[in-house]
Amino acid sequence: MNDERQSQPDSRGHFGEFGGSFVSETLMHALDELREAYGRWRLDDEFVQRMDTDLAHYVGRPSPIYYAQRYSEAAGGAKIYLKREDLNHTGAHKINNTMGQGLLAHYMGKQRVIAETGAGQHGVATATVAARLDQSCRVYMGDVDIHRQAINVFRMRLLGAEVSGVSSGSATLKDALNEAMRDWVTNIDDTFYIIGTVAGPHPYPEMVRDFNAVVGREARRQMLQLCDQLPDALVACVGGGSNAIGLFHPFLNDEDVKMFGVEAAGRGLETGEHAASLCAGRPGILHGCRTYLLDDNAGQIRHTHSVSAGLDYPGVGPEHAWLKDSGRADYVSVTDEEALQAFHQLTRLEGIMPALESSHALAYGFKLAASMRPDQRVLINLSGRGDKDVQTVAEIEGLSL
Amino acid sequence: MNQRISARFDTARQSGRKLLIPFITAGDPDPAWTVPVMHALVSAGADLLELGVPFSDPMADGPVIQLASERAIEKNVTLGGVLDMVRLFRQTDSDTPVVLMGYMNPVERYGRTRFPADAADAGVDGLLLVDCPPVERDDLGSAMDEAGLDGICLVAPTTTRDRVKDIAGVARGFIYYVSLKGITGAGQLELPELSEPVKQIREFSDLPVAVGFGIKNAETAVKVAVHADAVVIGSALVEALAEAESSAQACALATAFVAPVRESLDNMG
Numbered sequence: 210m211n212d213e214r215q216s217q218p219d220s221r222g223h224f225g226e227f228g229g230s231f232v233s234e235t236l237m238h239a240l241d242e243l244r245e246a247y248g249r250w251r252l253d254d255e256f257v258q259r260m261d262t263d264l265a266h267y268v269g270r271p272s273p274i275y276y277a278q279r280y281s282e283a284a285g286g287a288k289i290y291l292k293r294e295d296l297n298h299t300g301a302h303k304i305n306n307t308m309g310q311g312l313l314a315h316y317m318g319k320q321r322v323i324a325e326t327g328a329g330q331h332g333v334a335t336a337t338v339a340a341r342l343d344q345s346c347r348v349y350m351g352d353v354d355i356h357r358q359a360i361n362v363f364r365m366r367l368l369g370a371e372v373s374g375v376s377s378g379s380a381t382l383k384d385a386l387n388e389a390m391r392d393w394v395t396n397i398d399d400t401f402y403i404i405g406t407v408a409g410p411h412p413y414p415e416m417v418r419d420f421n422a423v424v425g426r427e428a429r430r431q432m433l434q435l436c437d438q439l440p441d442a443l444v445a446c447v448g449g450g451s452n453a454i455g456l457f458h459p460f461l462n463d464e465d466v467k468m469f470g471v472e473a474a475g476r477g478l479e480t481g482e483h484a485a486s487l488c489a490g491r492p493g494i495l496h497g498c499r500t501y502l503l504d505d506n507a508g509q510i511r512h513t514h515s516v517s518a519g520l521d522y523p524g525v526g527p528e529h530a531w532l533k534d535s536g537r538a539d540y541v542s543v544t545d546e547e548a549l550q551a552f553h554q555l556t557r558l559e560g561i562m563p564a565l566e567s568s569h570a571l572a573y574g575f576k577l578a579a580s581m582r583p584d585q586r587v588l589i590n591l592s593g594r595g596d597k598d599v600q601t602v603a604e605i606e607g608l609s610l
Numbered sequence: 611m612n613q614r615i616s617a618r619f620d621t622a623r624q625s626g627r628k629l630l631i632p633f634i635t636a637g638d639p640d641p642a643w644t645v646p647v648m649h650a651l652v653s654a655g656a657d658l659l660e661l662g663v664p665f666s667d668p669m670a671d672g673p674v675i676q677l678a679s680e681r682a683i684e685k686n687v688t689l690g691g692v693l694d695m696v697r698l699f700r701q702t703d704s705d706t707p708v709v710l711m712g713y714m715n716p717v718e719r720y721g722r723t724r725f726p727a728d729a730a731d732a733g734v735d736g737l738l739l740v741d742c743p744p745v746e747r748d749d750l751g752s753a754m755d756e757a758g759l760d761g762i763c764l765v766a767p768t769t770t771r772d773r774v775k776d777i778a779g780v781a782r783g784f785i786y787y788v789s790l791k792g793i794t795g796a797g798q799l800e801l802p803e804l805s806e807p808v809k810q811i812r813e814f815s816d817l818p819v820a821v822g823f824g825i826k827n828a829e830t831a832v833k834v835a836v837h838a839d840a841v842v843i844g845s846a847l848v849e850a851l852a853e854a855e856s857s858a859q860a861c862a863l864a865t866a867f868v869a870p871v872r873e874s875l876d877n878m879g
């Protein structure tokens with residue numbers, strides 16, 4: 210059972226009944242090539258060493274673990290620790306993955322990279338890596354997100370990326386992903402598609418997890434060093450699920466460590482205006498894999514809502530679907546309002562301004578800690594910093610900057 | 611093996627006729643016009659009909675079919691509704707094969723094992739699921755076989771020889787060769803190389819080969835038909851129909867689009 214947990218997926222990319230490669234025939238060979246290249250380079254000494262060096266000197270890893278004393282005291286229960294992915298170069302965990310995929314594209318001889326982005330963090334992280342590796346870069350972004358993450362759009366352009374607005378469907382992350390896939394089938398020979406989360410067809414869920422698992426490996430070691438013990442619970446927000454799986458995966462066999470993935474409840478699960486596919490969805494097929502998703506009775510994908518662009522997605526990575534059904538991890542949700550409150554609270558108590566995505570994890574982690582004993586520990590993945598969200602928060606509060 | 615599809619290709623093979631397969635999005639521009647348009651297409655010389663099942667996230671489709679799908683969804687066209695259209699069509703046409711083309715999730719929601727029997731019962735002959743390669747079919751494949759519903763497979767310019775061989779092993783009805791690397795409706799200046807890829811398919815399969823993606827008019831249809839048993843025309847027709855303001859006008863546009871293509875195919879000599 211234990212071994213089974215960490216050795217997912219199978220050779221065809223299945224996590225139990227989830228995952229797989231549900232894509233058009235034109236992409237099948239490209240996915241085979243990618244699987245093969247990834248399988249080869251992940252074990253290559255030079256590739257691994259270059260990754261390690263870049264993560265240390267360019268990204269700034271390891272990211273610290275910070276004991277948030279005042280935040281913990283406010284909760285009045287367990288001690289709260291933060292894994293500071295917000296301190297990474299470009300401001301979020303997303304760079305762990307783009308460093309890996311960008312380098313893989315380089316080794317595969319692909320001169321052009323494309324990406325989809327919601328909050329813009331993955332787009333910025335992709336544009337950053339592309340600039341450094343001299344790759345041409347195009348990022349697809351829903352028109353709604355272009356508006357609410359304007360600062361990141363400008364950052365991408367400064368980095369030399371072309372940002373293409375997507376107006377189809379709900380004009381958010383899912384539609385950007387569709388458009389990136391369309392670009393990929395059209396330019397399959399010279400283009401590498403850097404998917405930004407643990408969704409999509411095999412091998413993406415596995416590969417993106419592996420590149421983000423550095424978060425959990427470090428955190429496990431750091432907690433042991435710092436406290437002589439593993440944390441009692443891990444908490445991370447779940448959009449597609451990359452920061453969460455990155456933290457969870459190295460702990461899967463630590464039976465005593467509970468895991469909580471926090472989805473966006475938007476205006477409340479009961480309103481239907483949310484993005485909580487694990488909490489309120491059902492298994493189906495979207496963007497190349499079988500997973501939990503939000504759809505109507507005819508199988509049309511529903512429009513979602515979250516104050517945070519990075520969580521505003523109707524699907525979720527297939528490994529989370531599998532962890533949910535197997536009971537190893539719990540999935541919960543937090544509303545826009547609760548997330549905004551956590552955003553302000555952490556900013557004021559600790560002088561750390563979290564991303565709105567991460568604020569979902571903070572809001573739940575705070576409640577969880579409050580229900581626990583003072584000798585227990587909760588580790589929250591602070592997946593990104595909030596600079597990009599300042600404008601959104603100001604707008605909600607009726608201010609124009 | 612579906613009888614209507616094999617019979618249609620057998621007859622055509624004997625007489626040297628090239629099959630013409632128009633694609634329309636079911637329910638666009640108006641759900642009530644779809645069946646009349648299907649009949650008009652047949653009268654104008656279509657041999658087999660491909661009906662697109664609208665999906666909210668059509669990853670393999672270009673803007674024309676994306677918009678057609680969005681319009682149809684707005685008019686509440688569902689997979690069950692598409693079966694009703696085929697049932698109605700069958701009341702007066704029991705010979706022309708109908709193939710549904712779409713994406714997995716609506717089928718999944720309908721019920722993966724229930725759908726093939728219901729579709730066959732409505733008069734559907736084949737099913738082409740764009741985002742479901744043969745390896746992911748699971749019990750859907752056997753359910754289709756049991757129902758007598760042909761699982762149509764795609765082959766693309768990127769498909770390797772080994773994959774062509776595997777696909778040939780599970781394909782039913784005909785093999786659909788996607789002529790270009792790209793999405794439906796993509797524009798291209800020159801017609802892609804077809805003789806080698808089609809030859810490779812024929813090496814592994816006796817099934818007829820249809821070619822689609824990027825065929826816009828009589829001229830391109832004829833060039834493609836030199837290599838293929840059938841040509842599929844989709845986006846250009848969907849775009850033409852979008853102009854219609856009534857059922858009669860939609861039928862007239864369908865006829866005006868298809869008739870000249872039929873004539874050119876018949877005059878290939």
Ligand SMILES: Cc1ncc(COP(=O)(O)O)c(C=O)c1O
Nearest residue numbers: 330448449450451452519566593
């Ligand atoms: C800071 C931050 N956290 C979390 C996410 C959500 O993605 P994932 O669930 O893949 O970690 C995003 C996505 O843009 C993000 O920018």
